[in-house]
Amino acid sequence: MKKKAIFTKVCVYLDQFAVSDMVDNQQTELWSEIKNQLIKLHQDGIIFCPKSSEHYFETSQKSHENSVLHDSFLERLSDGWCFKPELFVSSQLISSHIRKNTIGIKTYMYDNVQNILESDIKYSQFNELSTNFRGLVLEATEGINDLRKYTRDIRMDSKTKKSFLKVLEMYEPRNFISRLQDLYNEGGIRIRGVSIGGQEIPHWIDLIIDQLLRTHKFTRLEVKKLITEFEQNGFKNIPSLNIRFSLHNLAAVYQKKETPGDHMDFARLSTGMPLSTLLFTDKKRKNELLELGFDTLYGTKIFSGAQPDLVDFLSELKTL
Structure with a gap:
C-alpha cells in the first residue's frame, strides 16, 4: 500500500x-x-x-x-x-x-x-x-x-x-521547447507577461525556466538535454x-x-x-x-x- x-x-x-x-x-x-x-x-x-x-x-x-x-x-x-x-x-x-x-x-x-x-x-x-x-x-x-x-x-x-488528444499532448511541450531553444541560442530569456483582466501575469513556462536557472543552476548542456527530453517524451x-x-x-x-x-x-x-x-x-x-x-x-x-x-x-x- x-x-x-x-x-x-x-x-x-x-x-x-x-x-x-x-x-x-x-x-x-x-x-x-x-x-x-x-x-x-x-x-x-x-x-x-x-x-x-x-x-x-x-x-x-x-x-x-x-x-x-x-x-x-x-x-x-x-x-x-x-x-x-x-x-x-x-x-x-x-x-x-x-x-x-x-x-x-x-x-x-x-x-x-x-x-x-x-x-x-x-x-x-x-x-x-x-x-x-x-x-x-x-x-x-x-x-x-x-x-x-x-x-x-x-x-x-x-x-x-483519441487522435485529437494525441495532437494536444504535444502542444504545450512544443511551446516549452520553443522557449528552451530561445534560452539555448540566446543565453537568456526575459519573463513574458500574459495580459489577463488588465493585469500582466508571468508566463508559466518562463517561471519554470527561471526556477531552473536561478535555483537549480541549469547549465547550457542541461537545457539541451531538457529540449531532447520534451521532444521525445513530452x-x-x-x-x-x-x-x-x-x-x-x-x-x-x-x-x-x-x-x-x-x-x-x-x-x-x-x-x-x-x-x-x-x-x-x-x-x-x-x-x-x-x-x-x-x-x-x-x-x-x-x-x-x-x-x-x-x-x-x-x-x-x-x-x-
Missing part, C-alpha cells in the same frame, strides 16, 4: 470537501466513522494526510473561525507536511529527472508547516490571493468557454477523440506537468466549461496524486483520472464523495 522508497506511512490525500464533511457539524454517520478511523490510524503511525497550498486558498474563503477549525483538523493528521506549489514541484521534478537524482518526499513537500491560518495576516493574504485567482481564471477562460458553448454538441467518435516523465495538461487536454476534447474550481483541482492533483496511495477528489475528476489511466500509472486508489466510494474508502482504511 505504501509508495515504495519514499514513505514509511501511507499518504492519504484529502480534498476540501472531505475535510469539510468531517469537520462541519452536519457530518453523516459514515463520515464520522471515516474521521475516527483516520484519527486512529494517524495516532498508530500508519497514515498521514498532508496539507497543500490549495488547501489554504480554499479554506481561507470560509470565515476566519471556521477556516482555523478546518486547518487544525488537517494539521492534526499532516505531521507538518504540506505539498509545495506547482511551480516548485515541477521545476524540482525536471531538475531531478535530467540529473537522474532520487525523488523524495521533500521534492514534493515542505516540512514543519503549522497553523498558518491562525494568523489574521496570513488568513487575509490567502483570502485575497484566492479571490484574485478566481477572478483571473474567469477572465482567462471566458473566451474559450464562450466558444465551447457552440462546439459542445459536435460529436466525435472514440477514434477521433511531459510524460514529469508527473506534475503530465497530470495538469492531460486533464486540461481532456477538458478541451470534451468541450467542457473551465471554472476556477477546475483549475484548483488541476493544481491539487498535479502535485498530490503522484505520492498519494489513497486520494479524494470529486466524481468528475475521478472519472477523468480513471479514463487517463492515472490510477494505474501512479499507483493511486481514487475516491469521490459518492456513497459507494465512501464505503469503499472506509473498508480500505480498515485493511491498513
Whole structure:
C-alpha cells in the first residue's frame, strides 16, 4: 500500500470537501466513522494526510473561525507536511529527472508547516490571493468557454477523440521547447507577461525556466538535454506537468466549461496524486483520472464523495 522508497506511512490525500464533511457539524454517520478511523490510524503511525497550498486558498474563503477549525483538523493528521506549489514541484521534478537524482518526499513537500491560518495576516493574504485567482481564471477562460458553448454538441467518435488528444499532448511541450531553444541560442530569456483582466501575469513556462536557472543552476548542456527530453517524451516523465495538461487536454476534447474550481483541482492533483496511495477528489475528476489511466500509472486508489466510494474508502482504511 505504501509508495515504495519514499514513505514509511501511507499518504492519504484529502480534498476540501472531505475535510469539510468531517469537520462541519452536519457530518453523516459514515463520515464520522471515516474521521475516527483516520484519527486512529494517524495516532498508530500508519497514515498521514498532508496539507497543500490549495488547501489554504480554499479554506481561507470560509470565515476566519471556521477556516482555523478546518486547518487544525488537517494539521492534526499532516505531521507538518504540506505539498509545495506547482511551480516548485515541477521545476524540482525536471531538475531531478535530467540529473537522474532520487525523488523524495521533500521534492514534493515542505516540512514543519503549522497553523498558518491562525494568523489574521496570513488568513487575509490567502483570502485575497484566492479571490484574485478566481477572478483571473474567469477572465482567462471566458473566451474559450464562450466558444465551447457552440462546439459542445459536435460529436466525435472514440477514434477521433483519441487522435485529437494525441495532437494536444504535444502542444504545450512544443511551446516549452520553443522557449528552451530561445534560452539555448540566446543565453537568456526575459519573463513574458500574459495580459489577463488588465493585469500582466508571468508566463508559466518562463517561471519554470527561471526556477531552473536561478535555483537549480541549469547549465547550457542541461537545457539541451531538457529540449531532447520534451521532444521525445513530452511531459510524460514529469508527473506534475503530465497530470495538469492531460486533464486540461481532456477538458478541451470534451468541450467542457473551465471554472476556477477546475483549475484548483488541476493544481491539487498535479502535485498530490503522484505520492498519494489513497486520494479524494470529486466524481468528475475521478472519472477523468480513471479514463487517463492515472490510477494505474501512479499507483493511486481514487475516491469521490459518492456513497459507494465512501464505503469503499472506509473498508480500505480498515485493511491498513
